[in-house]
Amino acid sequence: MSTTTPRTDQPARHAPPGPAGLGVGMRLSLHPHTDDFVDVILGALEDVEAAGLTDGLVVETDEVSTYVGATEAPAEQRLAAYLTTLVTAASRRCSGGHVVAHVLLSRGCPGEVSCDLATTGLPHADPVDLPPSGLPAIAQWSLYPLLDGDGGGGDHMAPIEEAIAAARRSGVATAPRHYATRLAGDLSQVVATAVDAWARVGATVPRVVTHLTLSLGSPSVTEETR
Numbered sequence: 001m002s003t004t005t006p007r008t009d010q011p012a013r014h015a016p017p018g019p020a021g022l023g024v025g026m027r028l029s030l031h032p033h034t035d036d037f038v039d040v041i042l043g044a045l046e047d048v049e050a051a052g053l054t055d056g057l058v059v060e061t062d063e064v065s066t067y068v069g070a071t072e073a074p075a076e077q078r079l080a081a082y083l084t085t086l087v088t089a090a091s092r093r094c095s096g097g098h099v100v101a102h103v104l105l106s107r108g109c110p111g112e113v114s115c116d117l118a119t120t121g122l123p124h125a126d127p128v129d130l131p132p133s134g135l136p137a138i139a140q141w142s143l144y145p146l147l148d149g150d151g152g153g154g155d156h157m158a159p160i161e162e163a164i165a166a167a168r169r170s171g172v173a174t175a176p177r178h179y180a181t182r183l184a185g186d187l188s189q190v191v192a193t194a195v196d197a198w199a200r201v202g203a204t205v206p207r208v209v210t211h212l213t214l215s216l217g218s219p220s221v222t223e224e225t226r
Contacts (some may be wrong), residue, residue, distance in 0.1 A: 022123070025058075025069035026079050026105045032090050033098040044089035053082050065102075079105070080128040080195045084188050088133050091216050101214040105198050108207030110144065122206065125199040132186035137187040138215045140180040141167075141194050143166035164196035180211075187216065196211055 019025075032040040045061065048054065056072030057079075070078055083103060090099045145159045164181055167173035172193040175182045183190045191214075198210040 019070035019073060022107055023038040023069075024075040024079070024107045025067065026068050026083070026103055028083065028086075028101055028103045029065040030086065030090055031102070032094045033100070036094075039046070040090050040093045043093050044086050047089035047093075048082055048085050051085055052101035053078070053085055061206050073178070074126060074128075076125045076195050076199045077107040077128045080130055080191050083126060083132060084130055084191050087137075087187060087214060087216065091135055096217050098217045098219060100216075101212075103212040103214065105195065105210045105212070106208075107198070107202045108205070110163060122203050124203045125196075127196050128192045130192050132189075134185040135187040135216055137185065137190045138182075138218065139190050140177055140213045141173075141183050142180045142211045143197060143201065144209045144211075145201055145205040146169040146209065147205060159201045159208075163201055166200070167193050167197060180213075187214070190214065 030041050030044065031037070034040060043067050045059075045066070049059075055078075056070060056075075058067070058069040058071060060067045068082055069081060070076075072078070083101070087099060087101050090101075093096075143160050143163050164173060167181065167183065170189075170193055172183050172189050174184045174186045183193055185193075191212075194210060194212045198208060202208045
């Protein structure tokens, strides 16, 4: 009778971590260009809470920005819905005036929680589903896969280029910018494009961050917006 001794030189694989264990969340700053910006910002935050969009999220606002951390799946859907509704509410409250939002999305626990992603699988996320907002938006978007390695840290450009190509196929990515890609379309389309690309890269790269600067009602006119 023979026995087989289990190998112990390979790390055990466990189920993918949930949103909280993976550190999925965002930090955003809302900047309505209006004299009553305080009422617009606080009112927009209240509108999102009244809409019931804070379920499964931890929301903490300080003097600089608002942190929104996902504690329940689908994390990406919850974050995208929160962001879109907040910006829409701010635009409505300032009568369609100029509103800017600076957003940082992070996943893979870089500095947020302690986890060992080498011994777990990475969760795949379904594309977010957002109803049209009816608001045209322009954005500048940057994506940063944080690859491990010695020296170069791996081929960091491959996931970035693939994400940008997917955004171009959707018609939302319109042109390269210095350190960023220009996105244009309905606010919901723009947010979904950035969030989906971030989540898609996060299914293969343990740690990934993306920056998104949204602008609605800008007084600046370029050849692309004429």
